[in-house]
């Protein structure tokens with residue numbers, strides 16, 4: 017399970033989370049998942065998109081509804 021580092025688009029704090037191919041719709045890249053920043057001063061949700069290498073391609077500060085494909089999974093920061 018690869019550990020990823022990034023920054024929360026709401027509070028700009030450094031975040032870590034785990035993402036694997038099972039968490040996203042691999043038929044549709046960039047593939048979205050929801051990320052909850054588990055922090056008492058934040059707690060906000062964003063939509064992150066990964067490419068076919070599970071690298072973060074796009075970050076949206078909102079909870080984007082899926083246009084097509086399966087339901088979007090929610091991942092929490094570690």
Ligand SMILES: [Zn+2]
Pocket residue numbers: 024025026027028029053055058059060
């Ligand atoms: Zn945050």
